[in-house]
Amino acid sequence: xxxxxxxxxxxxxxxxxxxxxxxxxxxxxxxxxxxxxxxxxxxxxxxxxxxxxxxxxxxxxxxxxxxxxxxxxxxxxxxxxxxxxxxxxxxxxxxxxxxxxxxxxxxxxxxxxxxxxxxxxxxxxxxxxxxxxxxxxxxxxxxxxxxxxxxxxxxxxxxxxxxxxxxxxxxxxxxxxxxxxxxxxxxxxxxxxxxxxxxxxxxxxxxxxxxxxxxxxxxxxxxxxxxxxxxxxxxxxxxxxxxxxxxxxxxxxxxxxxxxxxxxxxxxxxxxxxxxxxxxxxxxxxxxxxxxxxxxxxxxxxxxxxxxxxxxxxxxxxxxxxxxxxxxxxxxxxxxxxxxxxxxxxxxxxxxxxxxxxxxxxxxxxxxxxxxxxxxxxxxxxxxxxxxxxxxxxxxxxxxxxx
Amino acid sequence: xxxxxxxxxxxxxxxxxxxxxxxxxxxxxxxxxxxxxxxxxxxxxxxxxxxxxxxxxxxxxxxxxxxxxxxxxxxxxxxxxxxxxxxxxxxxxxxxxxxxxxxxxxxxxxxxxxxxxxxxxxxxxxxxxxxxxxxxxxxxxxxxxxxxxxxxxxxxxxxxxxxxxxxxxxxxxxxxxxxxxxxxxxxxxxxxxxxxxxxxxxxxxxxxxxxxxxxxxxxxxxxxxxxxxxxxxxxxxxxxxxxxxxxxxxxxxxxxxxxxxxxxxxxxxxxxxxxxxxxxxxxxxxxxxxxxxxxxxxxxxxxxxxxxxxxxxxx
Numbered sequence: 001x002x003x004x005x006x007x008x009x010x011x012x013x014x015x016x017x018x019x020x021x022x023x024x025x026x027x028x029x030x031x032x033x034x035x036x037x038x039x040x041x042x043x044x045x046x047x048x049x050x051x052x053x054x055x056x057x058x059x060x061x062x063x064x065x066x067x068x069x070x071x072x073x074x075x076x077x078x079x080x081x082x083x084x085x086x087x088x089x090x091x092x093x094x095x096x097x098x099x100x101x102x103x104x105x106x107x108x109x110x111x112x113x114x115x116x117x118x119x120x121x122x123x124x125x126x127x128x129x130x131x132x133x134x135x136x137x138x139x140x141x142x143x144x145x146x147x148x149x150x151x152x153x154x155x156x157x158x159x160x161x162x163x164x165x166x167x168x169x170x171x172x173x174x175x176x177x178x179x180x181x182x183x184x185x186x187x188x189x190x191x192x193x194x195x196x197x198x199x200x201x202x203x204x205x206x207x208x209x210x211x212x213x214x215x216x217x218x219x220x221x222x223x224x225x226x227x228x229x230x231x232x233x234x235x236x237x238x239x240x241x242x243x244x245x246x247x248x249x250x251x252x253x254x255x256x257x258x259x260x261x262x263x264x265x266x267x268x269x270x271x272x273x274x275x276x277x278x279x280x281x282x283x284x285x286x287x288x289x290x291x292x293x294x295x296x297x298x299x300x301x302x303x304x305x306x307x308x309x310x311x312x313x314x315x316x317x318x319x320x321x322x323x324x325x326x327x328x329x330x331x332x333x334x335x336x337x338x339x340x341x342x343x344x345x346x347x348x349x350x351x352x353x354x355x356x357x358x359x360x361x362x363x364x365x366x367x368x369x370x371x372x373x374x375x376x377x378x379x380x381x382x383x384x385x386x387x388x389x390x391x392x393x394x395x396x397x398x399x400x401x402x403x
Numbered sequence: 404x405x406x407x408x409x410x411x412x413x414x415x416x417x418x419x420x421x422x423x424x425x426x427x428x429x430x431x432x433x434x435x436x437x438x439x440x441x442x443x444x445x446x447x448x449x450x451x452x453x454x455x456x457x458x459x460x461x462x463x464x465x466x467x468x469x470x471x472x473x474x475x476x477x478x479x480x481x482x483x484x485x486x487x488x489x490x491x492x493x494x495x496x497x498x499x500x501x502x503x504x505x506x507x508x509x510x511x512x513x514x515x516x517x518x519x520x521x522x523x524x525x526x527x528x529x530x531x532x533x534x535x536x537x538x539x540x541x542x543x544x545x546x547x548x549x550x551x552x553x554x555x556x557x558x559x560x561x562x563x564x565x566x567x568x569x570x571x572x573x574x575x576x577x578x579x580x581x582x583x584x585x586x587x588x589x590x591x592x593x594x595x596x597x598x599x600x601x602x603x604x605x606x607x608x609x610x611x612x613x614x615x616x617x618x619x620x621x622x623x624x625x626x627x628x629x630x631x632x633x634x635x636x637x638x639x640x641x642x643x644x645x646x647x648x649x650x651x652x653x654x655x656x657x658x659x660x661x662x663x664x665x666x667x668x669x670x671x672x673x674x675x676x677x678x679x680x681x682x683x684x685x686x687x688x689x690x691x692x693x694x695x696x697x698x699x700x701x702x703x704x705x706x707x708x709x710x711x712x713x714x715x716x717x718x
Contacts (some may be wrong), residue, residue, distance in 0.1 A: 038537075038648060041547040172692050201695035205427050205643060205652050209687035209694075212417045212567060229549060232644055240554070240642070242561055242568045262548035262644055299546060 007232045023192060023325045024094055030056075030312060031095040033085055033110070034125055036074035039203050039228035040102045042258040043302040044125040046072075048100045050295050051305040054288075055312035058343075064320065071095060075106050077203075082106035083113060083336045090117045096325045097122060097315055100308050104128035104175035106134060115139045119328040124307035127227075127254060128178040129391060132355040136398035139148040139328045141335060143305030143356045145276045147179040148391040150253050153274030153362050153384050155186035158221055158251050164190075166251075167219035168197035169210050169234060171226035176202065179225040179253050195219045200226070207234045208241060215243050225253045232262050240266050256302045260377045265368040268377075272364050277303040277344060278378050279360070284343045300375045311356075314338070348386065353398035412488040417567035418684045424573045427580035428635055428679020432653065433672040435631035436583055438591070442604050442624045443668035445515060445524055448531035450657070451650025452538055453629045456503045457636025458645045459541065461495035462552050464488050492555035499637045500630035507629030511622050534650075541647035549646030576638050583634065584673045592667055600624060642712070659702045665715025675713060 034044040075082035089095035102125025114121040115137040129148040279289040318334040363378040414451040467487030561570040665672030
């Protein structure tokens, strides 16, 4: 608070024009950190920076007298690299809010730092539901999706249509383990059985060995608890080894539109997946995509990109209402108090544990013949209403809720 | 049918075979590295990038490429011309190594030849830098998810071996890489051309005195090593997605293979390549979490006991 006042004084002393709103350094600084060079860089990467910039433009920050600056960095999917970036950002560069951060192990590390430094953390790319469970903080909002919602969407749909025995192929780090845990719980709850699992190093390249183990388990469903190029290679090699032809089915528990694009429809067709957002779902999404894709090598926005847009929009609204960005906890409290409303996700809320609530969608990948244009990939199978899409508040074990 | 530590023999045979398939990639790549190190004394860190170039080359030959042409205008601009050769996998198997090998030759003439007399470290840094640039450029244009490349028509499907389903394409990979590896070994260790090469590395001045064009021989050797990497890239394209970081993921393991086999040893590279593929395959059954690290553990042990590597002659 002291710094807040002194900065305000400084602003007045310098004759700064904006006297009614005081932001640290006079600037709201948004730090977009994600994988800019590796396996997750198409589904997040530079696209998230573009989405954040579009959110700032659409919000009309400049015309409202808010000076917003966006910085970005590559965490290389390593928790130590990510932690260092965030410390430097907050301590030296005075970044106010950290956005995106796929790779759950990195997100969990950043989560701690942002809480200690009292800034804001808006998670779009990471999946581990622990972020709103035991690890929840008053500074973090988990925006787009999480392992529980993926498990709930895809897992339930598959068990209900007869896929009642499962074997997991899991990326051996926080995200994969969380996704496996949450899906296994859903399978068991719906009367299915988990026959086993194999955990592969992250990132991997050759999955044939793990796939053979999955095949030997005789499980009806091989659940892929991995993401990005790991999922792409698993699916590709499963088709090569005749696993899908042999009566077993794959469940890609987390797949993005960019993965489907990389696989091509001949291999990806028929996959069932849960997502929070799809570019061709309505006019607003299509209009956003029309502006987004040309800036991003023609790549269509993933749900992670859309989530970044939505989260940054809501953050700016809260900061505008508070007329300050100095106290991270106050900003997040304001974000939880205000209902969310933006063109991509419509109306929603942010729960006490930091979980953003909106509907989720169960999609099926089209057959090549059904696809009329590039990136025309999904058919909507079901909409999971907002009140069923995420883990019930009481079951997460978030200390903020108990206390 | 019997069981080993709770794993059925069926599963075990399958895993060994898969280990052998991965081993054939290790062998092909480490062979190229060994040839280059043995003859040029260059630690070619760009090998992974050149492997990736091979895969991309196959993709371009089939699906076409937008070739950038600098336009003669101000401000400088680039126009793209689309070329679609429509050449399938078999053409790529021949053409991609030639094209990528040719870029290797240009690289050697322009850059590498200036640093032969310097410490190994300079060659390592130069090629490492090149690898980062090449991979960065490809990521910028093609993204990180990769591009699909399908298995050639003639090699689709597979054989049911009883203990596992062996895709025809994987069988082809083992057979073809074995042939290439053995042919390379034979040429270098058993023919007159090979003996010139080996002599030229030992004492270039003397060999030159016999009227042999040593610099050209070295240039062609580098081109050949690079072509081997590109060949491995073409063979990998239908298995893994063609993606800019496909080489970066593999190169570290391949270097470990070369170190274990003995830097510069041709036979060492081949035998350790296949051998480590097998060991890695077994690790994936008994302790999957460690399958990425097992090769490095073996490398540490080998370096402790035989610092020159299993097949290295030592200096």
